[in-house]
Amino acid sequence: MTVSFNGKKPSRRAVLKGALAAGGAVAGATMARAAGPDLLITQTQPWAQGLGEGVDATPYGLPIRFESDVVRRNVEWLTADTISSINFTPIHALDGTITPQGCAFERHHSGAIELRKEDYRLMINGLVDTPLVFTYEDLERFPRVNRVHFCECAANTGMEWAGAQLNGAQFTHGMIHNMEYSGVPLGTLLKEAGVQTEGKWVYVEGADASSNGRSIPLEKAMEDVLVAFKANGEALRKEHGYPVRLVVPGWEGNMWVKWLRRVEVTDGPVESREETSKYTDTLADGTSRKWTWVMDAKSVVTSPSPQSPITHGHGPLVITGLAWSGHGKITRVDVTVDGGKTWQQARLAADPQDKAVTRFYLDHVWQGEEMLLQSRAMDETGYVQPTKDALRDVRGENSIYHNNCIQTWWVKSDGEAENVEIS
Incomplete structure (x- = not known):
């Protein structure tokens, strides 16, 4: 929709001036109710008459209380228990592209665990020349990269297939976040271990009770998958896989294994485990699409x-x-x-x-x-x-x-x- 005056598209200043003129009666009525000038401008307000909080009042900065509604939300009836559930990013209340960690959605299969950096270990085994185990400190010593990527749950917007269901961008599209990740390319670690020629896939799993094991083609693993230990400049949050998670750019979120503990190089997908059948797309005729990893535009x-x-x-x-x-x-x-x-x-x-x-x-x-x-x-x-x-x-x-x-x-x-x- 465009608005034109005398056949020409107006400038934004002209549009603003026209809007103010058109809304003059409303604006005038509002000022009349205020009984004079706007006191918020003409009088010194309480917040300018004294001192505010000191710099150490909140050692870890939190949003001001006036923004307390900008929070993740879950849908109580969606799952039987929150340890295997999801909450949603408040995308309706954010601007820009970077999602604050405290607002970024969560998805758990067996709850968010607490794992100290000192207790962290990452094993690379299978079809490699030298099986290796890395500590958190070991990972920090490798050359690292910073990349911005989105993570989207495969079920984002999933309840909308049968019709308009949930009334909000947060609930229909909020199973997504976009953050800057810092870490080591998985390919770097695989090269350190020496991938054998028979290796065609990697099987990755987490340290939580579910393990959430997933098979990823070796080509993708070497291309752009990241072993990340920072997000938006700070340590990962517990709910996002602290201290280390996998970042699989462009692919569905269930592949982004949290609390990453093991990467096994294999000669094919691990067909005997649950991961090969859990995320499939059943079509109208009852058949199912498998390996639908990439999230379309x-x-x-x-x-x-x-x-x-x-x-x-x-x-x-x-x-x-x-x-x-x-x-x-x-x-x-x-x-x-x-x-x-x-x-x-x-x-x-x-x-x-x-x-x-x-x-x-x-x-x-x-x-x-x-x-x-x-x-x-x-x-x-x-x-x-x-x-x-x-x-x-x-x-x-x-x-x-x-x-x-x-x-x-x-x-x-x-x-x-x-x-x-x-x-």
Whole structure:
């Protein structure tokens, strides 16, 4: 949607001036209720009349209490017990691309364990010349790298296959985080052990009770998999696998084994173990897709959305959201306010990074009309994010995994938003 005056697209300053003029009656009424000038500007306020807290009041900095609603949330009925459950990143309340660790979603198979760095060991065995065991200190001595990548649960948006279910970007798309990881390339450690020619896969497992064993092709392991011990510059959080986890860029989150304890080089996938059948995508005819590791291009408008309604009234509105692809970089995001009848190219906030989240913005003028908001991502392979109907035509509704459909928010005339489907 564009607004034009005399056939020309106005500048943002003109739009702001027009919006203020159009809203003059409302603004005037508000000032009349205030009975004079805005005292928050004209009078010295309590917070400027005394001293604040000292620098050691909170040794580890926490968000100010006015932002106390920006938290991870779970869905109580989703699983029988939180030790094998998930919570969701508050993507509706964040901006930029980096997810604070304290807001990044969790997924556990047997609960988050406490493992001291001093007690940490990582074994590399199997089809290698020299089986090795590394301590945490050993890992710190290897040349390290820093990379920004997204981690998305394969079940993200999974409950939406059968229809609009959960009312919020946090609950529909919040099984994702995007962080800067620091660590040692797994390929470096494998070369240290000496991979034998028969080696074609690696089997990785964690130190928790579930072990969450997964098989990864050796090619991927050598290409860009990271043995990480820092995230966003600090130690991993307990719930994210402290002290060491695996980072598998672009691939579903269940491969990102936490509390990594062993990497076994094998000549094939470990078919006898649960990991080969746990994450499969059942199709409409009852057959299942296996080895669907890569997360396809996806996006979502985070604001306006059900948990982030429009509250400032008519006028300029910044529509924003996130896009990502496990195949590489996002190259373009389009946004529609009319349910796909017309599309506008959004502005990418920064140069997209490989297998990382990209922030997009669309500057819009909202005059109280209802909107059907959607975003559509494209990546460097040429892949275009599909609609729900297009996905269902191929995949049916039997799976909960790999739903990268276009999301629709119905923004109402009062600024509230709701999760809906349109055909």
